[in-house]
Amino acid sequence: MKSYLMAASAAALMAMTPLAAAQAQAARPTPAEAKAFVDKAEAELEALSVYTAKAAWVRATYITEDTQWLEAKAVGEEKALATKLAMEAARYDGVAVDPVTARKLMLLKLYLVLPAPAREGAAAELAALESGLDSTYSTGKFDYKGRQITLNDAEDILRESRDPAELKAVWEGWRTVSPPMRADYAQLVALANEGSKGLGYSDTGALWRAKYDMAPDAFAAETDRVWAQVEPFYKNLHCYVRAKLNDKYGDGVQPRTGPIRADLLGNMWAQSWGNIYDIVAPARVRSSYDLDQLLVKANYDPTKMVKTGEAFYSSLGFAPLPQTFWERSQITRPQDREVVCHASAWNLDGKDDIRIKMCTKVNGEDFYTVHHELGHNYYQRAYGDQPYLFKGGANDGFHEAIGDFAGLSALTPTYLQQIGLLDQAPGAEEDIPFLLKMALDKIAFLPFGLLVDKWRWEVFSGEVTPAEYNDAWWTLRTRYQGIVPPGPRPADAFDPGAKYHVPGNTPYMRYFLAHIYQFQFHRAACAQAGWDGPLHRCSVYDEAEMGRRFNAMMEMGQSKPWPDALEAFTGERQTDASAIADYFAPLNTWLTAQNKGEQCGW
Secondary structure, three states, X not given: OHHHHHHHHHHHHHOOOHXXXXXXXXXXXXXXXXXXXXXXXXXXXXXXXXXXXXHHHHHHHOOOHHHHHHHHHHHHXXXXXXXXXXXXXXXXXXXXXOHHHHHHHHHHHOOOOOOOOOOOOHHXXXXXXXXXXXXXXXXXXEEEOOEEEEHHHHHHHHHXXXXXXXXXXXXXXXXXXXXXXXXXXXXXXXXXXXXXXXXXXXXXXXXXXXXXXXXXXXXXXXXXXXXXXXXXXXXXHHHHHHHHHHHHHXXXXXXXXXXXXXXXXXXXXXXXXXXXXXXXXXXXXXXXXXXXXXXXXXXXXXXXXXXXXXXXXXXXOOOOOOHHHHHHOEOOOOOOOOOOOOOEEEEOOOOOOEEEEOOOOOOHHHHHHHHHHHHHHHXXXXXXXXXXXXXXXXXXXXXXXXXXXXXXXXXXXXXHHHOOOOOOOOXXXXXXXXXXXXXXXXXXXXXXXXXXXXXXXXXXXXXXXXXXXXXXXXXXXXXXXXXXXXXXXXXXXXXXXXXXXXXXXXXXXXXXXXXXXXXXXXXXXXXXXXXXXXXXXXXXXXXXXXXHXXXXXXXOOOOOXXXXXXXXXXXXXXXXXXXXXXXXHHHHHHHHHHOOOOOOOO
16 A cells, blocks of 8 residues: 555656646655654653543543543543544655554554544544443443342343243343433444544444454455354354253243344343353263352452452463552442443553452352453553553454453363362363353354444444344344344334443454454463363463463564464464364364254254
C-alpha cells in the first residue's frame, strides 16, 4: 500500500507545472516531521489516558449519575483527541518513515474502538452513550418471585436449578433489562460509523478487523478458516450434550434432534456448559474430586484465591504483585453501592498501578477467572517499558490468551496436587471426565466467541438494521451454536444487549482467538518444559525457564506484528487449532463412540 501511494504521488507531481510540483514537494511532510508528530501524539495520549482510566475505574466501582458524568467527560476528551490525531496521522501516508514510526502511525489510526466523528460535540455524545449503556447493563435487575434480583443471582439459579420452568423464567427475566438499550445502541452505531468513515474505513467493523496486521476481509476469512478446524469437534460435543439433555428432560422440553434450548445449558448466554456436567457426566466413570468442594474444604476465601493466582505466576519467575494491587483492587462485591461485577484487569498508569475488578466467589469458575485476569496484569507489566503506542497485546486475542494459558494449567489435577488442593492426582481412568469438563467450557465457547462480532460486523455494515437486531442475532446463534431461545421472543427484544460486551462495546473476536492461542501456547510451553505425558495433564507451574521465554514474548507488547510474537514463543506464525485436536484427542474419540446412532447436527 505504501509503495502504491508513493507511486501515485510521484505521478501527480509529474502532471503539474514545474513550479506547482516544487511547491507540492516542499509541502510534503518529511520523515522527521512524521516522527515528531508521533512522539508528540504519544505523549498527549499517555497523559490523558491516566485521567480517563481513573475516571473509568471510579465509575465501574461506584456507579452513580455523577461518576457516569465524570467518565463520559473523560472518555469524550480522549475520543476527541484520539480522533484528531488519527486524522492527522493520515497526512503522513506515503512518507518514507522508519518502521517504528510507520507502525505507530498505523496504531494511531486504529487507536479507538469507537471513533467519534470529527465535529463539535460528537465525541462527548458518543462517550455519554457508551457510559450509559454500560451502566444500564451493570445496574440491571428484574423481578423474580416477588423480589428484585441481579445478574449474579440469576446466574446462580441457571447454574443450580434443573427445573425447566424456572430456567426459562430467569433466562427471560434477565433479557428484560436490555430492550431499553436498543435505541441508544443504534445511535452509537451510527456515530461510530461516521467516525470510522472519517478515518478511511467503510464502517466500524472494518476498522476492528484492520487491527490484526492484515486486510479486514482477509481477517474475516482467517476466522472462518480457523472455525472450520474446530467445527466438527463442536458438533460432536453438541450431539452428545443434546442427547443427555433429552434423557434428562424428555422430548417435550429438549427434543433429541435439532437445536438445544439455550436456557438448559447452565449459563446465561449458553457460552459455556460446564455447569451442567452433572447431567452429561459419563455413566460409568466419575471424577474423584470437585474443585468447588476442594476450595471450600481448604478454607479458601476470595483473597486467598487471588494469592494463589499470584503464586502461580511467581513460580514462573515473575515479580510479586505490588502492594498497591491489594490496596486498590475490587476483589469482592461491595454491599453499599452499585458496581460493575464483570471481571476485568486494569493498568491505570501504564506502569505499576495494576488492579483487578471482580465480585469473586469461592468456586472453580472464579478460581480459573482469577488466573485469567492476573494474566492481563502480568502482560501489562511486561510491556510497561514499551513506548505508549506499543503498550498492548500483540493483538487483543493475545491479551485474553495469556491468562487462559495459565488457566489450562490451573485446572489440571497435576496443578491442584502441586498446590496442595489434592493429595494425589487421579490416574488416566479419569481423563474422559476431566476432558469433558474442559470441553464443556472451552469447545462449547468457540462458536459464541465467533458470532458476537459477526453480528456486530453485520450491524456496523448496515446489512442488519435496528429492527432486525434480534432476528439476526438468533439466526447466527442457531447457525453456529445450534441453540434456540426457550420460547418466542417479544417484538421489542434486544437479546444481544443482555451480553455485557455488546453494551460495553468490547470487541469479542479476541476471545475466539484466545481460545485457539492458549492451546498453541500450552503445547509449546509443555514441550519447552520437557513434558512427555498427555497434553491435558501438563502443568507449567514452577517452570521458570519456560516463564522467562514467555515473558520475553510478552515484553514485545504491540511493537511487532502478532505473527512475530507468536513465533517468538511457539515457533509458529499462523493461528492453528491443531493444538486443540492434540489436547482433546481422547475425548473426541470417546464422543464419536457415544454418538453412534444419533442424528447429529441441527
